[in-house]
Amino acid sequence: xxxxxxxxxxxxxxxxxxxxxxxxxxxxxxxxxxxxxxxxxxxxxxxxxxxxxxxxxxxxxxxxxxxxxxxxxxxxxxxxxxxxxxxxxxxxxxxxxxxxxxxxxxxxxxxxxxxxxxxxxxxxxxxxxxxxxxxxxxxxxxxxxxxxxxxxxxxxxxxxxxxxxxxxxxxxxxxxxxxxxxxxxxxxxxxxxxxxxxxxxxxxxxxxxxxxxxxxxxxxxxxxxxxxxxxxxxxxxxxxxxxxxxxxxxxxxxxxxxxxxxxxxxxxxxxxxxxxxxxxxxxxxxxxxxxxxxxxxxxxxxxxxxxxxxxxxxxxxxxxxxxxxxxxxxxxxxxxxxxxxxxxxxxxxxxxxxxxxxxxxxxxxxxxxxxxxxxxxxxxxxxxxxxxxxxxxxxxxxxxxxxxxxxxxxxxxxxxxxxxxxxxxxxxxxxxxxxxxxxxxxxxxxxxxxxxxxxxxxxxxxxxxxxxxxxxxxxxxxxxxxxxxxxxxxxxxxxxxxxxxx
RNA sequence: GGGUCAGUAGCUCAGUGGUAGAGCAUCCGGCUGUUAACCGGACGGUCGUAGGUUCAAAUCCUACCUGGCCCGCCA
Numbered sequence: 119x120x121x122x123x124x125x126x127x128x129x130x131x132x133x134x135x136x137x138x139x140x141x142x143x144x145x146x147x148x149x150x151x152x153x154x155x156x157x158x159x160x161x162x163x164x165x166x167x168x169x170x171x172x173x174x175x176x177x178x179x180x181x182x183x184x185x186x187x188x189x190x191x192x193x194x195x196x197x198x199x200x201x202x203x204x205x206x207x208x209x210x211x212x213x214x215x216x217x218x219x220x221x222x223x224x225x226x227x228x229x230x231x232x233x234x235x236x237x238x239x240x241x242x243x244x245x246x247x248x249x250x251x252x253x254x255x256x257x258x259x260x261x262x263x264x265x266x267x268x269x270x271x272x273x274x275x276x277x278x279x280x281x282x283x284x285x286x287x288x289x290x291x292x293x294x295x296x297x298x299x300x301x302x303x304x305x306x307x308x309x310x311x312x313x314x315x316x317x318x319x320x321x322x323x324x325x326x327x328x329x330x331x332x333x334x335x336x337x338x339x340x341x342x343x344x345x346x347x348x349x350x351x352x353x354x355x356x357x358x359x360x361x362x363x364x365x366x367x368x369x370x371x372x373x374x375x376x377x378x379x380x381x382x383x384x385x386x387x388x389x390x391x392x393x394x395x396x397x398x399x400x401x402x403x404x405x406x407x408x409x410x411x412x413x414x415x416x417x418x419x420x421x422x423x424x425x426x427x428x429x430x431x432x433x434x435x436x437x438x439x440x441x442x443x444x445x446x447x448x449x450x451x452x453x454x455x456x457x458x459x460x461x462x463x464x465x466x467x468x469x470x471x472x473x474x475x476x477x478x479x480x481x482x483x484x485x486x487x488x489x490x491x492x493x494x495x496x497x498x499x500x501x502x503x504x505x506x507x508x509x510x511x512x513x514x515x516x517x518x519x520x521x522x523x524x525x526x527x528x529x530x531x532x533x534x535x536x537x538x539x540x541x542x543x544x545x546x547x548x549x550x551x552x553x554x555x556x557x558x559x560x561x562x563x564x565x566x567x568x569x570x571x572x573x574x575x576x577x578x579x580x581x582x583x584x585x586x587x588x589x590x591x592x593x594x595x596x597x598x599x600x601x602x603x604x605x606x607x608x609x610x611x612x613x614x615x616x617x618x619x620x
Numbered sequence: 621g622g623g624u625c626a627g628u629a630g631c632u633c634a635g636u637g638g639u640a641g642a643g644c645a646u647c648c649g650g651c652u653g654u655u656a657a658c659c660g661g662a663c664g665g666u667c668g669u670a671g672g673u674u675c676a677a678a679u680c681c682u683a684c685c686u687g688g689c690c691c692g693c694c695a
Contacts, residue, residue: 147654154654167653186645201655221630225645226656228632232687288693304695329693330621342695465625469689476691492691534695543695591695605695616687 123191126162129206132196139164139208140191140216142243143184145226153181157192157208158243165199165207166192177213186225187243189216231606238611239620249377250607253370254596260369261322261343261590264362270345271316274323275305280570288328290338301326304589307519307574309346310550313585314577320345332615334604335492335542337593339613344547346587352521352531352549355586356507359535359545360396362590363505367392370599383601390503391538397502401511401529407501408481408494416500417481421474428467431460489515496540505544509533518560521551533588541598547588554578 124137141159148154151170156163168181184190194210223233224240234241241247265272278294279302289300305321312319321344328338345358370378371388378385399407407413477493484494489511499506510523513530520530532548551557554575561568596608606612611620 145656147657148651149654149657150651152652152654154657156655165655169652171652199653201653203655221646223630223645225631227644230632230688233631325695327694331693332688333690333692333694336694340695465689473690492694546695589695594695 126157126159126164126204128161129164129196129208130204133198133206134196136193136195136211137208138191138193139166141189143186143188143190143219145186146184148182151178153178155181155184155190155192155213157190160248162204163245164204165202166194166210166213167207168210168213173210173212177210180215181210181213183215183218185219186222187219187240189219190214191216235606235617236620242610245380247607249374249380250596250600250602251610252377253374253381253600254592254608256370256374257366257592257596257599258322260366261362263369264365265318265320265345268318270318270320271312272322273309273312273316273319275302275308275312275321275344277302277324288330290326290328303327305342305344306346306517306587306589307571309344309587310577310585311573313346313348313587314581314583317349318345318347330615333492335594335597337605337609337612337614340605341592341609343590343592344587346585348583348585350549350586351584352509352533352586355547355549355588356398356509356533359507359533359547359588359590360394360505363396363535363545363595364392364394366595366599378600381600381602383599387503387539388599391505393504396504396507396535398507398509399498400509402486404490404498404508405484405486408484408490408498412501413481413497414478417474417478417497420500421471424467424470424474428464428471431464431467435460487512487514492542495536495542499536499538499540503538505538506536507533508536509548516548518564518566519550519557521549522556531586535588537594537598539598539601541594543591544594544598545588545590547586549584549586552578552582552584554582 122138123140124132126139126141129137129139139157139159141157144156144158144163146153146155153166153168155166155168157166168178170178173181180190191214192208192210193212194208196206197209198205199207222240223237224244242251262272278292278299280294280297280299289303292299292301303325305323305325309319309321312321321342323341324339325342326339327336329336345362347354347358350358367388371385371392375385378388473493477497480491480493481497484490490498490508498508509532510526510529511532511534512528513520513522516530516532520532523529523531530548532546534543534547535545536542537544551560557571557575557578558568561571593605593608593612596602597605600608602608606614606617
């Protein structure tokens with residue numbers, strides 16, 4: 119499609135040309151006889167300079183009438199200017215108003231979470247949200263590219279199911295023409311069936327959990343990518359997860375530099391996270407690391423670091439306050455803004471300092487056989503710069519369909535990948551049980567209705583083979599890659615407890 | 621489900637028992653290169669809701685509602 123206008127992202131290649139650009143007003147500044155309009159068109163933002171002497175009274179007035187988020191069209195010359203983002207600006211020759219916006223609620227200033235979430239449909243236009251959605255898109259395309267390049271077939275698991283898959287999570291229940299039905303919590307079991315048909319498959323779709331979890335890591339609706347591979351064992355499964363994550367990190371660090379900068383993401387940390395192989399710790403080794411001296415030392419150092427930062431910030435705040443009286447108005451505003459930023463960080467530090475003693479206690483007192491808590495996962499990953507793979511968990515804390523470790527029947531051949539920087543579990547999976555009688559016993563032991571699994575048992579009756587797979591949580595992955603503090607900013611319209619609109 | 625913090629102008633917040641405040645947004649004016657521009661002015665309030673204490677409540681007490689963060693559960 120040849121477009122009759124130029125998109126902002128293409129402007130750097132058009133220096134010297136006269137072009138048409140369409141967009142919305144992101145922000146504006148003015149001087150006598152001058153308007154500086156930040157035009158946002160979805161591909162980027164460019165500054166449009168409107169000079170009264172060059173455009174005439176009518177167009178100049180049109181530029182002055184534009185309110186934030188008004189739609190407008192500009193014809194002008196693309197000029198190189200090092201001071202601008204992207205290195206270009208547009209010197210307007212004409213300005214046409216397409217739609218004047220009513221007063222726009224989201225200003226280029228601070229807003230609270232609730233206010234922004236109520237206006238998510240508009241918030242998506244803001245820079246950070248825009249950048250996060252672009253990274254999400256790049257992650258999605260990287261995932262497809264990886265699997266397609268490796269010969270996987272993408273297949274969809276059903277969203278409506280007649281039974282609770284693992285019997286653990288709380289599901290959303292529906293009325294399916296008089297029968298009880300549920301929104302899927304995992305495509306896992308159907309994925310296994312599809313892998314027996316195609317060898318290597320992956321699902322890519324929504325999953326649902328009705329748990330009343332209110333944390334930075336939880337959504338009630340989220341997207342999961344679930345590869346399933348026939349003739350793969352646990353070690354091969356871990357290798358797939360590692361390759362997939364490296365492919366994602368490589369794609370984003372290569373193609374989303376501007377977005378990561380907008381998000382304030384430390385790209386060095388993402389690059390460091392690509393070093394392979396990722397550590398592979400057995401659950402037992404992880405428990406030893408968690409309960410050992412190294413973890414206590416690490417947390418002591420973190421506590422010291424936080425205390426040093428706290429003192430530095432308090433000193434800066436006191437110095438700012440001391441010169442506040444003599445400061446001019448603009449300087450006072452900057453001091454006020456800085457004070458707010460300092461207080462936010464001090465609150466975070468105070469929370470960290472409150473948490474560390476309980477983290478230390480939780481780590482030190484951890485007992486073999488339990489599942490890791492959120493703080494234990496965070497503490498484990500603090501020892502490494504890359505994601506960490508933990509495998510061979512106690513069977514009791516894993517799903518019924520996991521294969522047992524032939525070396526130790528207490529263990530299941532499950533594996534989790536923990537993301538760095540406290541982002542927690544982004545991958546969970548393992549090698550699946552192949553023995554029909556074992557699965558029947560497990561279903562019974564877990565109190566699940568055997569009739570619901572008749573088709574699943576068939577997979578073991580007709581050519582049962584070793585196979586493995588895992589689920590990758592898309593939103594947690596996006597949060598980690600973007601450095602977002604909450605998964606609510608990882609998708610366009612996140613569904614959380616108490617959040618169904620917009 | 622548990623813990624904890626908060627709710628004051630459209631937004632972000634200050635005000636902790638005695639006249640309801642600031643910055644931003646909006647509107648008006650100034651400035652010929654601004655970068656969350658800047659400067660001057662105007663506009664803007666049922667202090668979450670309901671009770672209570674007090675001469676007097678945004679401020680103290682009780683209940684409820686809504687939200688943030690943390691834990692549990694999970695990807």
